Amino acid sequence: MAGPSTTRSPSRERRKQPTSCCPASSEGWTKKLRTGGARSISGGPFFSESPVKLVLVAACALVDADRRVLIAQRPEGKQLAGLWEFPGGKVEPGERPEETLIRELHEELGITVKEACLAPLTFASHTYETFQLLMPLWICKRWEGQVIQKEHQALKWVRPNKLRDYAMPPADEPLIPPLVDLLGG
């Protein structure tokens, strides 16, 4: 009878390989998932050791006829106040992210957006002190109504290659190159 094999199965070997070509910023997240580390989505169980809250935020780059992108300055009294962000907000229980975005764009800017006019572009995944942010970013070039400032301190239309002139939350930095690629400088 053959004894227990001392050679590892190929699939086990494969699991042990470090993921190559991972950008540094995603390595911590990948490693936690590989080692069964900690995550909880909206309070629900996922991998259960020392849960880190995962916050899902839907955000949008509205693009005007001059290929400028709308950024909005976070209100006083809120976390990261004064920084410039893409309009959007947290996905509420029972909402699809696209529904969140349509609701937030109406609440924050007074515009009406059809879901068919939202095109997914990229996403941000960033570890803040108290939560992990996961933020898909959509592009929108068509909407109804005039953009008005309802909840933010200020609004600005900015060329994508000028976005770095504005202080944005750290999560937003990786969103800039895809916007420059898509819209030009």
Ligand SMILES: Nc1nc2c([nH]c(=O)n2[C@@H]2O[C@H](COP(=O)(O)OP(=O)(O)OP(=O)(O)O)[C@@H](O)[C@H]2O)c(=O)[nH]1
């Ligand atoms: N909308 C938006 N939120 C962003 C961006 N970047 C980024 O880190 N965030 C973070 O994602 C969260 C957005 O949720 P929110 O707009 O509903 O948050 P808030 O602070 O107004 O919370 P509240 O509505 O519970 O008072 C915040 O923690 C915010 O700092 C961004 O570009 N747009």
